[in-house]
Amino acid sequence: MRIIDLSCPVDAAAWEPDPVVHKVLTPAQGAAHMASEMKEHFGIDFDPAVLPGGELLSLDTFTLTSHTGTHVDAPAHYGSAAVTEYGEPRTIDELPLDWFLRPAVVLDLQDQPTGAAGVPVLEAEIARIGYVPRPMDIVVLHTGAWRYAGTQRYFTDFTGLTGDAVDYLLDLGVKVIGTDAFSLDAPFGDMIRRYQESGDRGVLWPAHFAGRRREYCQIERLHNLDALPAPHGFRLSCLPAKLAGSGAGWTRAVALIGD
Template sequence: MRIIDLSTPVDASGWEPDPLIHEIMTPAEAARHMSEEMREHFGIEFDPAELPGQELLSLDTLTLTSHTGTHVDAPAHYGSTGAYGVPRTIDQMPLEWFLRPAHVLDITGVEPDTRTVGVPHLEKELARIGCRPQPLDIVLLHTGASRHVGTPRYFTEFTGLDGPATDYLLDLGVRVIGTDAFSLDAPFGDMIRRYHATGDPSVLWPAHFAGRRREYCQIERLAGLETLPPTGFRVACFPVKIAGAGAGWTRAVALLDE
C-alpha cells in the first residue's frame, strides 16, 4: 500500500488570518519547568542537574483555531440548529465516515472570475472519470489553491461549490466533501460582492449552510490532490477528538493499493 499525505502543515511561519503562535520549550527549559511543576503540584523535589545534559523533553505550546491547517468541519460548525435535529460536534461524528473510498474531481479549469462550480461541471467531471460516488464515498475537489499555502492569496483566490452542487453530492449519499482550498464556499469577498450586486442571500456560504439542512462534514485545506488518480483509492481523515468542537484537525492521507 502506498500512503500519500494530503495535509497542509500547521506552520507559524506562514501567513494566517487568525493568530497562530508556536512556542517551543527546549529540553533544558523543560527540565527546569518539570522540576518547578513537580514541586508545586506534587511536593516532589528533583534537581534538573541530575538529568543527562540537564535536559528532559521538549514541549510545544500552540495557539490556533480548530480551522488552522487541514481540518474537518462538523455539522455544529454550520449553525446552532439543523433541520435534522441538534447538529453534532466533531467528537460525536461516526468514525466510519472518515475511512472510505474516494474520488477526485478536477475543477481547476473553472474561469477565475466565476469562483464557484455548479451541478453541470460536477456531472461533466464524473462522466469524464467514469465514476458515480456510492453512499458514504468521499469526494475531493482539486481546485489548485494549495499552491498558495502560506500566503494571503490562499484565502482569496480559490473556487468553491454553489448550493445546488453541494446538494447534488449529498443526494448521492456523500457525507464528507473535501477541498484543497481554504473553504468549500467561494472566497468571502466574492460572495459578499455578489450579495451586494444581487441582494440574493443564497449566494452567502451556500455550501456551509447546506449543512443546516443536511448533515455532512467538510475537509478543508487539503494538499497534494493533483498527485492522486481520479478514483480507485481510499482516504483516511479521522478528526482529532475535541470535546464539543465544531471542527478538528486531521492528518488526511490517501491509501493506494499496489
C-alpha cells in the same frame, strides 16, 4: 500499500488570517518546567541538574484555531440546533469514525474561475472520469488552490461550491466533501461582492449552510492532490482529532493506494 500525504503543514511562518503562534521549550527549559510543575501540583522537590546534561524533553505549544491546517468541519460548525432541520448538530467528537476512512474520488475543478461551481460542472467532471460517487464515498475537489497555501492568495483565489452542488453530492449518499481550498464556499470577498450587487442572501456561505438542512462534513485545506495517480480507486483516511465539543478537528489526511 502506498501512503500519500494530503495534509498541509501547520506552520507559524505561513500567512494566516488568524496567525499561528508556536512556542518551544528546549529540553533544558523542559526540565526546569517539569520541576516547577512537580513542586506546584504534587509538592515534590526535584533538581533537574541530576538529569543527563540537565535536560529532559522539549515542549511545543501551538496557539491556533481548529480550522487551521487540514481539518474536518462538523455539523455543529454550520449553525445552532435551532436552525438545523435534522436535530441537534453533532460536534467533531460525536461523529462516526467510519465516515472518515472510505473510498474517495477526486473531481478536477482547476479550470473553474474564482467563485462557486454548480451542478453542471460536477456532472461534466463525473462524466469525464467515468465514475459516479457511491453512497459514503468521500468526494474531493481539486481546485489547484493548495499550491498557494501559506500565502495571502490562498484565501482569495479559489473555487467553491453552490448550495445546489452540495445537495447534488449529498443526494448521491456522500457524507464527506473535501477541498484543497480554504473553504468549500467561494472566497469571502467574492460572496460578499455578489451579495452587494444582487441583494441575494443565498450567495452567502451556501455550501456551509447546506449543513443546516442536511448532516454532512467538510474536509478543508487538503494538499498535494497532484500526487494522486488517478481520480478514484483509493481510500482516504481523514480521521479528525477528538476535540470534545468542537465544531472542527485537525486531521492528517492521507490517501491509501493498493491493498
